[in-house]
Amino acid sequence: MGKKTTFNISKNDNFSEWYSEILAKAEVTDLRYGVKGFVVIRPWGARIIDKMYRIYESALRATGHDPAIFPAVIPEDNFKREASHVKGFSSELFWLDKKQGEDKLALRPTSETAFYDMYKIWIRSYRDLPMKMYQRANVFRNETKATRPLIRSREFHWIESHDVFASKKDAEMQVQDDIVMTEEVMHKIFGVPFLPMRRPQWDKFPGAEYTIGSDVVMPDGRVIQQPSTHLISQHFTKAFNVKFVDEKEKEKSPWMTCYGPCMSRMLSSVLSLHGDDSGLVLPYTLAPVQVVIVPFDGDGVKSAVDDVRAQLLKEYIDVKVDDSDKRPGEKFFYWEMKGVPFRMEIGEKELAKDEVSLFIRDTKEKISVSIRDLPETIKNLGAEYDERLIARADENFGSSVVDCASKSDIKKALNSGKVARFSFCSCEKEGADCAEFVEKDLQARVMGTRGDVDEKAKGKCLICGKKANAVVYAGKSY
């Protein structure tokens, strides 16, 4: 009905506008539900998220995690058991109207206090360990900051895994394995590179001994936290009375970890990193429609299209035939904006040469390919396509961190949309004042130290001038 389907916003110049507009235009989300921070995820977004869930859940299963389904409500008493946890989350909880004669219930903001209450029952002996479980779930946080679709919502859609080990060493290995999984899935499949950052003491998960977050640099230079993994502190497990008997019949407190890849939030990075000024550019692996066929009028076209479609479907390639009565140009723009990797044009001209014409979304090239072995051709092109997307994201990411030797360097880096790396006094309690300075004076957040490699500090803290004990990264965040 004359809907405007062209899209042309400079992602680099107006990222914020680009982001809002493309979510609406490509029908990813809809903000008109009328409740602050609760968005509707439309089919185009839901189908990408579904693929993300499948891939992430497979990866978790392959590493010995079993799925579970826990209640969405958590009794008040569970929260109260661990002091820093209740303190950390209390302002973010949605409470249910209390029913007479029942405990007060909150909607889960995360489910440690639900899982641990059952682990207390399920775990008896070292034979029960490791116990590795996850759930796919909606969680709820009453955000006080401004909400942004997918980036910060009051309900979000994630996976949370909760693992239990007999030793601290095993738990620490799991934390590293979680980082590897983020690398294998979020980076190597979804094309989203990240910095694994060990959070400063003042910024760890409420109830954790330490937290390693995955920081992604968005096109506007702002940093967004993607999956974080936590080594849970022993007083947390003690508060929940989780114990096991070891090989020597000795009662011990186990070590726990948790990991929270959030599909809806991760989608914001996938869309933002790969998209361009014409709209979305979806990874082949995640695209709800991987190939859209636009048929032209002509003899034998319909049957050829039916045949190609059937061939692709048989090989599990998501294909859609756009035989609507829109003009071809309108169709081209629409599917380009939606981010479909391949547009296949089939007409008499192409068929005469036993070929089809293929428009490739990221490079905007148009090529001709043989009509024979199309599923194989598409799969190969799809793999190359994703490799290009990842390489491009990596290239941008490579230049996003700037080494700084002075306060003004830091300021300059931050103002030009970069992450600043610099010497810092300490990520323990005593560094909190310097972090506050960074936050107030530079409007940036100290993201912490590298969680995967050891970066040795040299010289003095660029903020307070005391001896530097840490190499930290700081960036502007949402």
Next chain:
Amino acid sequence: MGKKTTFNISKNDNFSEWYSEILAKAEVTDLRYGVKGFVVIRPWGARIIDKMYRIYESALRATGHDPAIFPAVIPEDNFKREASHVKGFSSELFWLDKKQGEDKLALRPTSETAFYDMYKIWIRSYRDLPMKMYQRANVFRNETKATRPLIRSREFHWIESHDVFASKKDAEMQVQDDIVMTEEVMHKIFGVPFLPMRRPQWDKFPGAEYTIGSDVVMPDGRVIQQPSTHLISQHFTKAFNVKFVDEKEKEKSPWMTCYGPCMSRMLSSVLSLHGDDSGLVLPYTLAPVQVVIVPFDGDGVKSAVDDVRAQLLKEYIDVKVDDSDKRPGEKFFYWEMKGVPFRMEIGEKELAKDEVSLFIRDTKEKISVSIRDLPETIKNLGAEYDERLIARADENFGSSVVDCASKSDIKKALNSGKVARFSFCSCEKEGADCAEFVEKDLQARVMGTRGDVDEKAKGKCLICGKKANAVVYAGKSY
């Protein structure tokens, strides 16, 4: 640790005990979460539910339904718009503590009032129709009746599809298609036969013109409602102001349907219908572990087991090797109780003959099969296995309905765990008194008339003696 793994409860004699015990023993659910009506679904249950979701979602996609993700909260105002809907659900709602300056929010008991609010925006023209969307979601109802795990919980896990059509005829066809989907998936894949029943006026979905429920007869003769499908009444759609412009530019009110297959509830029927006195008997298609390999000591066994495992995995067969230090007998009982379709024993003796030994859960037969082409063998045996399960369920189901010619016939049928079929005055308003009699005096529910076929009424109502206008079914329910 000396866990008792044998299981022996007569399902026919003590169904209620059998059900509670097997859910706990087979680690399907755990009731110790401490909040009434909220159960924990453990990995064994969650993995079955995951398979059920995949199959059901594929069926919905194949019939043109697109997934969406809607908020779990619904503003009070949305509920208020349609009078019978708010009346029907008001006692069942969980409300959130109201936040200052915001609308009062309820946890969704079902999402018509969320979807329709967006359909109002998304639907403009006949070109937008049909619109067919579904979501996989947790929903919440404050049950006042006694809760039972999976059967009646305060949170459950379902799919809800919400479809919109230009004409009532199209909508009515969708209702029939929904029944076909229940047949194709719940019956033909999960092995759960049902009666599609058009509900009496007093028992339809709040806000529907009519409702067709799928009634399943449980082993104790009680009837449980599985997916229901509804033709939504026009004043519902009018209350939400959903309109479209037809081919002649005329503004019209569309027709809506909704369908709600509930995975967690359906699981209760799957487990109950197929299980036997030794525990669960899971359909091959749904079993989290389809083949469990129990290796015996001996030369070459380990490498043969690794090889078989790899072959099966490659063909997407869910296989588990039980190489724990339990005694073989203990392993046998455990996996039998868990309902694993095939137990494969591999030892020197078997390998010498290029064979493996296969124990088949439902028939309890033990056969030898060639070690060559095992994936193919298992797939074929798995298909036969599911056919047997379905045939057995159908056989039991076939004898579950009894034709009645008098009140005492009805009483007798109900008391012997059967569903009574009899002549009844009316399923419109004027029959409500007779239905109340059935409920109070016979402790049974009038399920309604057949929703798939037309059964002509003859003679008089067996309850009030007036002219019969309906052939109804009645059964005891949970």
